[in-house]
Amino acid sequence: MVGVKTVKIDGECIYIFNSAIYLFESSIGFTLELDIIVSEVTVKKYKKEETLIIEIELEDGRNIHSIMHVKILSGGLPQLNLFCELADIQEFDGLHIVTENDAWFPNIEEGITLEEIRKVEMPIEEVSLKLKLPIDQVEWLKSQKKRQLNEMFQEFIYDNWKKNNS
Template sequence: MAKVKSVKFDGELIHVFNSAIYVFESGQDLTLQLDMIVSEIVVKKVQQVENVIAEIELEDSRMIDSIMHVKIIPGVLPQLSLFVELDDRQDYDFLDFVNENDAWFPNIEEGITIDAIRKVEMPEEEIRIKLKLPIDQVEWLKAQKKTRLNEILKEMIYEYWKKHNSK
């Protein structure tokens, strides 16, 4: 099976944790397909995108450049499927061909956890918290810059989390 070395979307290199590239055969139709485990950040970037210009470098130095459709695969791990219809099977004879009736199908999730992905790219989300605090603490909080408050809260929560989840 061909191995993917790197992937770029619209010129931007993305981190791929595992992938499978193959040609899917369904009746007379041929589809180049790239299934990938990526970070939640990458999934969020392409959520509203239908197509990307994909630059796929294989480990044997072959390059595949194509405008490909993007499909987000739901599940525990952040997963994308890029695909494009093909005209000529001979142009891709170096890839595995998977038939719709085959029992074999690439399993790219094996051995990967969401924790391992988040160690490489941790997504951040905004949250609003309503608190009832003494006025002096409220005044102090209002005097702080947002970036500093983010740092303080992250640090405090991680310390609390480590202390109470290490048992």
């Protein structure tokens, strides 16, 4: 089976943790399918898109350029399923063909953890807290810059998290 070397979405190279490229045969024809494990940041970036311009470099040196539909697969690890319909499968020699009735299906999540993914690209989320504090602490908080508060809270949380999880 042919492996994927690199993937570019709309000209931007993305980090892939694992992937599977294959042809899916159904009663209506063939589709080229690319399943990729990516970071949560990448999923968030493309989750509202319907189609993307995809460039795939295969390990055997071949390049595939296509406009592909995108599906976000929920459940386990963050992943994208990219697919497009094919009229001719001749140029895709060496790709595994999966049918609707096949028992085999690529498991690209095996051996990868969310912690490993987050070491490469940690998502940043905004959070709001409601606290009851003495007025002097409120005044002090309001006088601080947002960037400094973010750094202070991150450090505080990581320090306490490490103590409680050790």
